[in-house]
Structures are given as C-alpha cells and as structure tokens.
Amino acid sequence: MSAIEEKRMYGDRREETVAYLATAQGVATVRVSGDQVGRFGLAHRTDARDVATVDGAVVVATDEDALVGPEEFEPLGFGPAVAVGTDRGDDVLAADESGRVARYRDGEWTDLGTVDDARAVADGFVAAADGVHRVDGDALATAGLEGVRDVAVADGVPLAATDDGLYRLGNGWLRERDGAFRAVAAGGGHAHAATADEFVERDGEAWTDVDLPVEGSVVDAGYGECVYAVTADGTFLVGADPETTADGAGGWRSRSLGLPGVAALAVV
Template sequence: MAPAEDDISIEEKRVYAGNAGRTDAYVATETGLVRVAFSADKIGAFDMVTREPARDVAVLPRESAPALLGIASSDGLRVSLVDDAIDPVTVTDEPVVAIGVGGETTDDGARAGGDAFCVATEEGGIDRVTVETTADADSEDDGSPPAFTVTSTRIGEVAEPRAVDGPLVAAADGVHRITADSAADSGWSLASVGLDDARDVAGAGMPLAATGTGLYWLGNGWMTTQGGDATVVAADGDGHATAVVDGDLLVRDGRDDSDTGDDWDRDAWRETELPVDEEAVALGYGPGVAVAVTAAGTLCVDAGDGWRHQVIGVRDVTAVALAERE
C-alpha cells in the first residue's frame, strides 16, 4: 500500500517544485475549484482558487504563452491564465456541462486543432472555442484580469452531453467524433461513432469509452475491455490509462504499440487499490503521473511507485485537469 499523506514529512510537502518539476491539479467541485501542487508523488500546498461551482475543467497548453484554464459552469465558459493567481473571466454565456481540449481528427485520420477548447452546452451543442489573450495581457501586472478574444463555432449537437476529451464526445446517445471537414460551413463536423449511454471518453491515443454496459476500446469497431458499470476513463496518449468499472479502479501500463496494437482487452489491465477506501470519480494524467480524485475529496497521485494521497477537504468532485508549471 502506498504511504499515507501523514507519512510524508512537512519538508517533503514543501519540496513540490524540485527535480521532477511542479504540476498543478485543478479539481472541479460543486463548491469551487481547488488547486493542488505536487512534484512527482510528493503533494504540496492546496487551496481553493475559485468559489463558484465548477462542472468540468480543462487546461489548454500554449507554446509561447501561459496555458489557459477553462471552467465549465452554469454561467458559461470561464477562462483564466494558469498562474499563481487564478481569476476566471466568463467568455461565453450559454451554460456549459463539459469541456475538453481540441484534438480533432482530419479527414485522413490525422490529429489537428489542438489549439482550442471544445465545450458541450446544457442543450447539447458542441462548440469549438478559440481563446486568445490581447498582445500585452500575458505580461500585465496591474492586478486586473487579462482581456480575451473569443471565437466560438458550433460544430453539431448531441443528446445529453457528459464529457469531452480530444476529438471525442460522450453523450446519452453514444460516442461522437469531431473531425476537421473542409466541406462543412464551420470547417468541422460531428459524427456518431457508436455505443450508447456514454459517461466518459479518453481521446488521447487509443480511443476509450466508459458506458453503462462496460469499458470499450476502438479496434475493429468498439471492443469490450470489461463489462459492467463504467463511469470514468482517462489516458495519456502513451499507452497508460485508468478507468473505473463497477467501482473498481483499473490501470493499463504503457506499451510501445499502445496506439496500434490489439492489446487493450481485459488482460492488458490490472486492478489497483487506492490508499483510501473511497471510489474514484475523476481521473487525469500529467507529466509522468496519474491522478485519481475520490467523491469524498481525496486526491491520489501515482508517479510509478504506488499511490500517495492528500485529503483536500471538498466533496461533490466533478473533474480534474493537470497543468505543468515548472
């Protein structure tokens, strides 16, 4: 069993920006957004950075500017720079239930469009939202939030959207894929790719879907990894993946043929136990780490040597997203 957070010294907790670099986990909850800083599996400071209910959260990396934090809320899409101070600005006014980072596929199957948020609205609309800061916003230091230029493009609609990840959308009527489409007026199209009652999707690397009847991977059609009540799934694009099926946490370790091989069936996964007797409801990946957050508000981190954990003092967890800081 991984050591409990009480076994980690105060000094260890402070050294969360050491050789492994600092990663921030943003945990969306019904009471606000909590940020937890860690380095590898050493968990450091945590604080509540917003106090408005957050339905979902995503981090959009940018090459020449600070990453963007996107928050799905009943007021719309809220955006902030990823920085020490988080100050979200509402940039769309239609209630949002799910958000992901673009990773749309082109007509020939290649990836494109990873420079935008993809959001799902309460009414089922799927929008591609590009957000740019003004020329001097990234360097402003006067305490005011930056100005954003926003372009929102409606791609299509689904029934009861639940999650967005890369090019995939999970909805009550199954899994849908976003594709760059030069023939469409918007330049993008949305197509159903099967299954029913999709609760979550992982669009990095091998497409994965968690549904009411099981966990699936996309081989020659959707292939069953394990039957049961699958609720959440996450992947890092390098063959690592985690999922919850019937309350059990399953882990797939990375392999070189993770995107092209046929080894995503049940034998490729192992069951693991968190260091707390709680069910994971949100999963995510950062540089070299897997993260699981429980419904009771415990954040667990695995950097390859077992799980460590920290109680963050919030309940009603809805999602987690990770940002590399240093």
C-alpha cells in the same frame, strides 16, 4: 492576444505540477512535488462541473459560463456548460445541458451540432447518452455506442466508458472490460478507468485492478510527473514510480482535501 493565449503565458511560468479540480464549491488547486501533496485551496468559487487544460491554460465548465484561467478565471461567452475539452489541438470544445456542442477558436464560438445529454469532451470526441460523437470539420459525426459517460484517447486510440463496459475503438468498438464505467483517462503512455467501486489501469493490452489506499469512488485521473486521481469525496491520490519518491518505495499516496462534490481533474 486572445484570452486563452494570455492564460497560456501565465501557465508557462509555473515550476511545479498543479492539478485543478472541478468541485461543487469551485475550482480547486492542488500543488504536487513528486509524490508529495502540498498546498491546496479554492482558486475560484463557482459550481464547477468540468475542467480541462489547453496548452497551459485552464478551462472550466460552470453553471454560468465556460471560464478560462489559471490566474483569474474569465468568461468565454459560451453560456452555462456541463463539459469542456479540446479538439485534438489548441481549440476548446464545450457542451451545455441542451446537448449543444461548440468550438472556441480565435475568440469566437462555432456551433458544431447537438447530442443527447452530453457528459464529457476529450480530444475531439464527445461522450453522450446517445453514443460517442466525433468532431468532423465544423460538424459532429456519430461514432457508435450508447450510454457513454466519458471518452479519452490513448496513443491515438479512442476509449469509451459506458454504462455496460469499457470499450476501445478498433475494428468497431471492442469491449475490453464489463461494468458500469463512468470515467476513463489517458496520457503519457498511461490509461485508467473507473466504476463506482473499482479503479483499473491498462498494462499492455490488458486492464488490471489498482489497489488504492482509500475506498472512495475515483471520478477522474490525470498525468504529469506521476499519475494523479481524485475521488468524489475529495481525496487526492498520487501514484509514483520508486525513483520519484523520497523513500524509493513508490506506490500510491493520498490526502483528503475536504472538498466534496469533485467532478473532474486536469493537470498543468
């Protein structure tokens, strides 16, 4: 049994929504029930740069290696990583500071290619200074744009957060919103994106501003029973529908975790 398969077994035992945060102090866990933020703390001390979930397992990019959890975080033998994600399935993708991108499958890493300054990995796409790159078999194919900070796939449609706007892949890359976007996330029929001072959500075909109860810069979002987001200074946010809240009001709740240097969020 591979390390990731073992970690999936542990993940299947959880009965609550658990969010994992990549922070400068380590991998943090936040337990959420409905719109209520419960216990939180550090699960593993390290310089965590990125985090992703893979079918119940948790993969973390650190300054020493790519690690797999969630019970005990073990090295996967990639080396220092700056970004981790998935390859449109159960395989792990990782990127390092040199721009090397590799795929982890059946206990082995396969190099796929090199990009210029890798920033993020998601659903078979890599965001980098020299554009969006798509995993094509055992190689990378250039998909366009430049100055890309983050990528996500919403209902099969790639989205890209770049230095000059938020883009959707249609008949070429279509700019949906101006601004220096640094994060984009999608899942469960939702999509959100953020600049340093605004947080937006996709409502049908349009992007609209989200009125949050805090002023910090959102760095990532995730999805489960509710919508989750986190700011760089460690404030965790839950956006809940009325039926998931005790008072039936819905809306956004927040809680400061006291963990600065947050880089990414993933939800099990």
